[in-house]
Amino acid sequence: MSIQLKTEPGSPPILSSTSNKSLETMSVPELIEILRVKWQKVDYDRVEEVLVEREKKLKTKAGQLEEKFQLQSLARIDAEDKLKKKEQECEKVQMLYETLFKGVKESGLDKETIENLRKKNKVLECENLKLLELKKKYEVDGNAVDELRKKVAELEAEKKNNLDTTTELNDKNGKLVDVKLKAEFPFLEILDRVSRCWIKGWMSDASFDGEHDINKADDPGFPSKVKGEVKEFNDEINDGSLPLQRNKDFHQSHGAAAAEGGSKFQNIIEISDSDHDDDDIPIHE
Numbered sequence: 001m002s003i004q005l006k007t008e009p010g011s012p013p014i015l016s017s018t019s020n021k022s023l024e025t026m027s028v029p030e031l032i033e034i035l036r037v038k039w040q041k042v043d044y045d046r047v048e049e050v051l052v053e054r055e056k057k058l059k060t061k062a063g064q065l066e067e068k069f070q071l072q073s074l075a076r077i078d079a080e081d082k083l084k085k086k087e088q089e090c091e092k093v094q095m096l097y098e099t100l101f102k103g104v105k106e107s108g109l110d111k112e113t114i115e116n117l118r119k120k121n122k123v124l125e126c127e128n129l130k131l132l133e134l135k136k137k138y139e140v141d142g143n144a145v146d147e148l149r150k151k152v153a154e155l156e157a158e159k160k161n162n163l164d165t166t167t168e169l170n171d172k173n174g175k176l177v178d179v180k181l182k183a184e185f186p187f188l189e190i191l192d193r194v195s196r197c198w199i200k201g202w203m204s205d206a207s208f209d210g211e212h213d214i215n216k217a218d219d220p221g222f223p224s225k226v227k228g229e230v231k232e233f234n235d236e237i238n239d240g241s242l243p244l245q246r247n248k249d250f251h252q253s254h255g256a257a258a259a260e261g262g263s264k265f266q267n268i269i270e271i272s273d274s275d276h277d278d279d280d281i282p283i284h285e
Contacts, residue, residue: 023050 023031023046031047101114 023047024054026050 034043
């Protein structure tokens with residue numbers, strides 16, 4: 001919105017139009033002059049808004065300067081206290097030095113000894129400064145160590161969480177293995193029974209030499225060689241050295257027996273003797 005200002009004779013020149021930006025750059029007397037020339041509510045509100053905003057900025061800046069002044073005052077007071085303490089320390093050192101120097105004079109020490117003492121004093125002062133620097137460094141290192149300890153504690157907590165998760169997964173895996181074994185056991189039992197039934201049926205009709213029945217292997221007239229092989233087979237069963245997949249071995253042995261007159265299948269005779277009890281043949285995993 002533009003303000004049309006009326007000029008009167010003898011009045012200072014006034015801008016024919018003003019904007020908010022131009023109002024902000026005007027001085028207070030110029031703003032008051034606008035109100036004097038043309039008393040309109042809109043113009044008055046605009047000038048008032050500019051003055052209020054300017055007042056807020058001035059108050060904010062004044063507050064910042066006040067805060068800065070207070071900080072500088074505190075820093076000055078602290079510096080004065082430190083300076084006062086240093087002056088007191090210097091006075092004490094000066095007094096000690098004068099006392100020491102007086103004692104050296106009274107003891108009759110030569111200038112060379114005095115100079116050596118001064119050098120040693122300077123060395124001690126340098127060492128003292130180094131110790132102060134090391135103390136500051138240790139304080140910084142101590143803070144770094146504290147940070148490292150915090151990080152180590154966080155890593156330990158994360159490690160514990162990972163360990164708990166691993167333990168939980170191992171427990172679940174163990175349960176799954178148990179379920180798997182329970183599911184496989186009926187199948188193995190059925191396989192074992194089928195194998196024994198097959199062996200019974202096969203051995204009921206088989207003979208090794210055509211003269212001696214396999215079902216009468218305990219007969220004293222049974223060949224001693226066959227009895228030895230039966231004993232060897234029985235020992236292998238008791239030791240668990242025979243694999244679980246008996247059916248494959250039995251088929252291979254049966255084929256060899258058919259080809260060679262039954263000489264290689266005599267190891268199965270012990271199973272015929274144990275057929276009286278269906279549970280004599282163990283299941284080996």
